Amino acid sequence: MTTFADQALEEQIAQWRAYVRRRQGLHGPDVEELEGHLRDQLAALTEAGLTGDEAFLVAVKRMGNLDALSREFASEHSERLWKQLVMAPDADDQANTSYSEMLVVLGLAVAAALAVKVPALFGIPLNPDDDLPRFYVRNACLFVFPLLTFYFVWKRGLNFVSALWLALPFAAGAVFANIYPFHTRGDTEFLTALHLPIALWLAVGFAYARGRWFADGGRMNFVRFSGEWVIYYVLIALGGGVLTSFTFMMFRAIGMNPAWFVAAWLLPCGAAGAVIIGSWLVDAKQSVIENMAPVLTRLFTPLFTVLLLAFLATMAWTGSPINVKREVLIGFDLLLVLVVGLVLYAASARDPQAPPDFFDGLQLLLVVSALVVDGVALAAIAARISEFGFTPNRVAALGENLILLINLAWSAWLYACFLRHRGSFAALERWQIAYLPVYSIWAALVVIAFPPIFGYR
């Protein structure tokens, strides 16, 4: 095959190549082979006296219909329609960087797994017989989040010295998780374990957004990252569950009990390492496969709307009040978290410029019905709050309910404006991402202030 002196012809070939490359069934080497054919054909045609343009037209025509061709290639190589996740990328020039990244990721994952075992060296073993290893539960996120932050600092090419301030939140987290004299089985200790990851996730987000939290849609990307990360983590956890059951089955078959190994090594180390691996998968593959969180959002928004409406209708019909038990408040908190998540991930996948459509109306209906349901539940709880008294759990749950309620109420308002063409969708998106730090600040407040206020109960 030939390279042509005719610049215009070379440009046409380049355009053709770019066009062919976009076909799903065709891979780089196929395109190269076809391009070689085209060049041979062009050489023969120009030799026969055709001009560059004429030769190009004839050669492309002889190559045939590209749709049919890529269909043929696709049916011959059907495996290519399934995007491969961990397989090597086809661009050779990127192979080196992704190889070194693989090493860093594996190193960090192993480091995270080993970090879980470090306290054991200092006399705080992870005892499988404890029903709740208190030290580990309190500090769970501190084993991995700093490493995850380090990964993003490295990945984004941040200056390590100037990124040192990112260590501050983790240091503070470690202090507040460990200096307080928590009572055994105290609520405040449990609240700390629950809220510390939420507070520190913001620090991870700063590293993820290259420290430019306020620019370039950095926050929205972090929201997208978080959703995908959860999905990857669940998938990895499912695989881990299968591995664990096989470990039990096989070693029991030869009369050994692997429980101590699973509880002290496999589960904690695997859970820590999977955080890093999951993050790497999300970050490396964000363009490879479609994001799942928005797909799940589309799927479940109508279903949850139906659930909420059916609940309200049933309650109105039968008149049966909400049976206020201990977990009810937390249950309704979770419902609001879920609705906020649905709103957030619908926003993350939406083109802010597009006009309102049916799905936006559905979102508004979901938000409003969630507000009504939560209002009914809060009324029921408020009526009996004196009876319960203020325990740390209840104050935390009430605070969270209030935070989510404010978010959703304002979101509903913005949605309504948008649907009546009185506002833009971007306003809703801005509101959602501007609200993100509120969750972390509240979580930090719970970690820092609640234990002393409630006497470490």
Add this chain to the structure above:
Amino acid sequence: MDLSKDLVAASATPLVLAILAEGDSYGYAIIKRVTELSGGHLQWTDGMLYPVLHRLERQGHVAAKWSASENGRRRRYYRITREGRAQLAAQRQQWQVVDGTLRGIWMKECPA
């Protein structure tokens, strides 16, 4: 005279194998050889040869490798394998059966 699509598709495998049995070759040269052998009657859409070659490669009838061509760019050369030759022999027999049958009936019809 245009051959029907089905006939072109059915004859592609034995033709490609037979051309490769003459010697190693590459896509463009194979097409040229087909046109030459058929006196221009057998017109393939150029692109469609490549899925056929890739299928033959997957089935193990041909082997392919990239090597430099006379003007510097890489080119993918195809070579017939032992299984390919066996396949070619089998296809040849089948075509001879078809050919013989058709000849038999047409000779009777018009004994020109």
